[in-house]
Amino acid sequence: MLSFSKPRYSIDMTMITVDQLGKNYPVAIKEPGLKGTVSHFLRRKHRLIKAVQDVSFQIQPGEIVGFLGPNGAGKTTTLKMLTGLIHPSSGQVRVAGHTPFNRRKPFLEKITLVMGQKQQLLWDLPALDSLRINAAVYGLSERESQRRIGQLTEMLALEGKLTQPVRKLSLGERMKAELLAALLHQPQVLFLDEPTLGLDVNAQVGVRDFLRDYNQEYGATILLTSHYMADITALCDRVLLIHEGQLIYDGALDGLLERFAPFREVKIELEQPRTTEQLCIYGEVESIQGREVRLLVRREKLTDAIATILSDLPVLDLTITDPPVEEIIGRVFSAGQVA
Numbered sequence: 001m002l003s004f005s006k007p008r009y010s011i012d013m014t015m016i017t018v019d020q021l022g023k024n025y026p027v028a029i030k031e032p033g034l035k036g037t038v039s040h041f042l043r044r045k046h047r048l049i050k051a052v053q054d055v056s057f058q059i060q061p062g063e064i065v066g067f068l069g070p071n072g073a074g075k076t077t078t079l080k081m082l083t084g085l086i087h088p089s090s091g092q093v094r095v096a097g098h099t100p101f102n103r104r105k106p107f108l109e110k111i112t113l114v115m116g117q118k119q120q121l122l123w124d125l126p127a128l129d130s131l132r133i134n135a136a137v138y139g140l141s142e143r144e145s146q147r148r149i150g151q152l153t154e155m156l157a158l159e160g161k162l163t164q165p166v167r168k169l170s171l172g173e174r175m176k177a178e179l180l181a182a183l184l185h186q187p188q189v190l191f192l193d194e195p196t197l198g199l200d201v202n203a204q205v206g207v208r209d210f211l212r213d214y215n216q217e218y219g220a221t222i223l224l225t226s227h228y229m230a231d232i233t234a235l236c237d238r239v240l241l242i243h244e245g246q247l248i249y250d251g252a253l254d255g256l257l258e259r260f261a262p263f264r265e266v267k268i269e270l271e272q273p274r275t276t277e278q279l280c281i282y283g284e285v286e287s288i289q290g291r292e293v294r295l296l297v298r299r300e301k302l303t304d305a306i307a308t309i310l311s312d313l314p315v316l317d318l319t320i321t322d323p324p325v326e327e328i329i330g331r332v333f334s335a336g337q338v339a
């Protein structure tokens, strides 16, 4: 059992409050050719990209929330505003009782930002050397930093890896070492932007398991973006969906799936083949291949349909599945909004 002190905060305090948040990026417009270059130099024209528009949500201490959206939807921009790296164009943000943009020390001590595609560990040095620098920056005593490094090393299964130059670690080990560095100061709030990017399936599972353990052990609040739906389904009960800078869904992952996947797929193996005409009374016939049939049945009719199928037909085997989560989320984004 791990023993280092748990973060202290009031249990009913909202950890993250985002109120009508917006961010516009001015982008210079340049016409092609020499004429365009000259007029661009003399009189610059700009247009505004509305990267984030009117986004509001709250996150309670200890929640793990998935932040989903297609490329360019505004996820990283939102995370940058929540961590104080960029200033909002409009709206308010409070994280752990602080206004992020002030980037005061007490705020920075409470948060961490991990970006899957960026690294803070020095490439040619053993991770341990970078960790010692981090410990000094956060004013940790030698004893305390050794204790924390030992505990996190165990949780991340990184024994023996921290003394090797970072460049010699596998991608998965490097990501875990990055997480260790990002968590050494024991932040209460973790902002994770694609923490499993590019990792193989085993390494993804390792990072995912660690994040779940860390959340349970320390009650940390986690806001996580990932293109891997397995990360989201394994870790997050709640998801935020952002599309073209606007929040289009905030709620339970299950609720989203129910709303956007009204059908379930019923796969049946029959003793003798049947025709579409004979089967369409039970649901929408997706395919018939010999004795194997696939039907789409509405969720609310599923129980009745299964009972009728089992009593009417010579069934050898029957399985019920949901469409893949990726497909459902893709459907939501192509619709553009949650009705």
Ligand SMILES: Nc1ncnc2c1ncn2[C@@H]1O[C@H](COP(=O)(O)OP(=O)(O)OP(=O)(O)O)[C@@H](O)[C@H]1O
Pocket: 025, 026, 027, 049, 050, 051, 069, 070, 071, 072, 073, 074, 075, 076, 077, 078
């Ligand atoms: N510094 C910047 N200057 C101008 N436009 C920007 C800047 N940063 C982001 N954008 C634009 O803002 C929009 C949102 O970008 P953002 O990086 O927040 O999206 P994202 O959801 O994180 O995407 P991805 O999943 O691809 O990382 C995009 O249209 C992007 O091109």
